[in-house]
Amino acid sequence: MAEIQQLLAGNAGYAAARANVADPRPSLQLAVVTCMDARIDTFAVLGLHLGEAHVIRNAGGRVTEDVLRSLALSTHVLGVTTVVVMQHTKCGLAGVTDEELQTITGSDMRFLPIADHEAALREDVEIVRSTPYLQKVDKIAGFVFDVETGEVAMPVRWERDADS
Template identity: 45%
Template sequence: MTAIDELLERNAALVDRTRGDRSSASPSLHIAVLTCMDARIRVFELFGLQQGEAHVLRNGGGVVTDDVIRSLALSQRKLGTREIMVVQHTSCGLSMTTDDEFKDELEADTGLRPTWAVEAFREVKDSVRTSMARLRHSVFLPYTDNIRGFVYDVHNGALHEVLSPGQG
């Protein structure tokens, strides 16, 4: 059985016993959480979130890209979110390569060099600060006063806030 088949079986079992209103796309807490796709980050468990409370965006590294800005612009302008959490983590794969290394690897394998940025980083706190700055400076996001960044420690579950320059 493939992983897709397994997920389809789980969905079939879930449909009959799942409760809750699935009619609203707007999150009840009016918050969006951007985090990494790393399977060790259990976003709903980490924050005690219930379905329907937050928009959760995930990508490699939990970094702000044009597509993240697009999704957050929709989230804020059409679906009512007003706060953003950026949650990156320790031992991230993006901290173990460079943009050029990964692009070289892809080019060697495919014959094509990607035009997109990998967004690799060495220091996770700096990456969180960069992501927060990109969000705050985006003309497409009307609500940038309550953007906060964090580093999640995958070894002990602790969450550490990352302050922007000039903050507290």
């Protein structure tokens, strides 16, 4: 349990120094979907501060049913209109197949591996764009974060005004 105790000790310092944000609505009306990868400090990467954005994370930063569940609430309850899907270089889901991941994990679920970031981002941006209950979203971008340089590229973008 030493690992867990370390978290509680870390919290003591945090609680003492913390800035309070009263409004649960992200002030930039922004939700970022990204990978769970430990090398991504989402707020630092994008110059964000506490209270400005929702961050929804999973393996790969893919738009799954559960991401859509969160985005439904982000948009309808908490005012989000911009969605960024941020995948990254050296991702564990890149360059592998569902079959390999199913063998490693012993699970038969779909892992949504990434053969090509631009193609995967186009797919995920399209899911957000075309989901009927996410019509409040008017800007979507697909980012790739380079874990070595720290730089972000934007291979995919969509804006409701320009496209519909």
